[in-house]
Amino acid sequence: MGRVVSMNKENLYQLCLNFIEQRIQTAETALKQAREASNDDTKSSAGDKYETSxxxxxxxxxxxxxLLMDAQENFKVLEALENIPSADVARAGSLVYTNEGTFYISISAGQLNTDEGVVFAISAASPIGKLLLGKRKGDSFTFNGKNYLIKEVA
Known part of the structure; x- marks a missing residue:
């Protein structure tokens, strides 16, 4: 088994940052629109229909x-991971290469497409994130009926 192609963690961090900044912007816009709609709703409607509206x-x-608070919390989690050095043991901020895919333990941003390949950005609190934490190169585990072998932790 040859050495795993190393991905750029800074690039992955930036992709996650872009993802969460977009979520914050979307939530802020939706909140603003909902507040404006509420303020624009006139009291010309009477009774139960008005109250329901x-x-x-x-x-x-x-x-x-x-949604906005959740996105802001994710932003804080991500900020704490900036420039975290690599370690032999999988932890928040680690890039974990397995036989079933590559995982960036950060925030739940889903599939990230990079020049080096596909990476799954997952939260340390997610079911697979919890299984990855503390694992080393050569460790294995089973998740959703699949056997995972850790090839490298960066």
């Missing part, structure tokens, strides 16, 4: 607030 708008505002 106001409640639905408030639920929309609350949902967008939660």
């Amino acid at each position: 106001r409640e639905m708008m408030q639920q929309d505002i609350d949902r967008n607030k939660r």
